[in-house]
Amino acid sequence: MSEGNATGARVTLHLVSSLDGFIARKDNSVSWLDLTGSVYEAGVSVSEEEAAAFIKAIDCYVLGSRTYEHALELGWPYGETPTVVVTGRKLSSTRNSVEFYSGDLRTLLKEKLAPRYRNIWLVGGAILSQRFLELGLVDEIRLTIAPILLGDGLRLFGGSVTEERWDLKNVVAYKNGFVELLYSASSRPLQN
Numbered sequence: 001m002s003e004g005n006a007t008g009a010r011v012t013l014h015l016v017s018s019l020d021g022f023i024a025r026k027d028n029s030v031s032w033l034d035l036t037g038s039v040y041e042a043g044v045s046v047s048e049e050e051a052a053a054f055i056k057a058i059d060c061y062v063l064g065s066r067t068y069e070h071a072l073e074l075g076w077p078y079g080e081t082p083t084v085v086v087t088g089r090k091l092s093s094t095r096n097s098v099e100f101y102s103g104d105l106r107t108l109l110k111e112k113l114a115p116r117y118r119n120i121w122l123v124g125g126a127i128l129s130q131r132f133l134e135l136g137l138v139d140e141i142r143l144t145i146a147p148i149l150l151g152d153g154l155r156l157f158g159g160s161v162t163e164e165r166w167d168l169k170n171v172v173a174y175k176n177g178f179v180e181l182l183y184s185a186s187s188r189p190l191q192n
């Protein structure tokens with residue numbers, strides 16, 4: 001049972017998965033995230049202003065080092081929003097908004113993030129997300145399902161996440177065929 005991170009800040013895990021549960025192809029590519037052509041008439045669309053306002057409300061991003069390196073290659077998607085990259089290596093900083101962290105993840109949240117930020121977005125990858133989930137540091141999961149089967153690749157949650165109940169809070173289907181599922185950490189014990 002997860003009781004949230006108990007710091008007062010909210011940690012949202014956001015990932016985009018294929019229908020068959022992969023977040024990247026075997027070669028790490030994520031070009032399938034930019035799928036076009038699929039139109040779901042009953043879906044909603046989001047204006048640029050709405051998207052910008054939503055993103056503006058995010059106080060901080062947290063990334064694993066592999067996601068960081070991939071984001072640098074693809075084109076930085078996090079703008080000037082403060083971003084913490086978790087790594088045990090000495091990586092060189094390429095942007096003023098980026099800082100590196102090495103060490104205990106509970107300490108990261110309690111001592112570095114929660115005092116400064118309210119709306120914290122953990123945006124992958126799979127390895128770092130699993131560590132956060134295992135430690136009960138995630139308050140909500142915002143999972144977007146892309147309308148594609150990849151067949152192989154990097155598993156969303158791999159095999160190391162333990163059985164745990166989450167409460168569905170919202171579902172949004174978009175015109176482009178993507179579906180967003182929002183879950184919050186359940187305060188109820190798991191029922192069989």
Ligand SMILES: NC(=O)c1ccc[n+]([C@@H]2O[C@H](COP(=O)([O-])OP(=O)(O)OC[C@H]3O[C@@H](n4cnc5c(N)ncnc54)[C@H](OP(=O)(O)O)[C@@H]3O)[C@@H](O)[C@H]2O)c1
Pocket residue numbers: 014015016017022023024028029030063064065066067068070071086087088089101102103105123124125126127128129131154
């Ligand atoms: N579809 C999506 O929504 C989505 C989102 C994000 C990423 N991705 C894709 O996922 C892939 C990367 O994911 P990934 O699972 O391979 O890697 P990752 O989670 O991005 O990064 C893993 C690295 O983070 C560091 N790390 C993790 N836990 C740590 C801890 N407790 N303490 C210290 N360092 C820790 C380690 O870095 P060091 O080895 O440097 O010590 C580890 O090798 C990329 O292809 C990316 O494009 C997809």
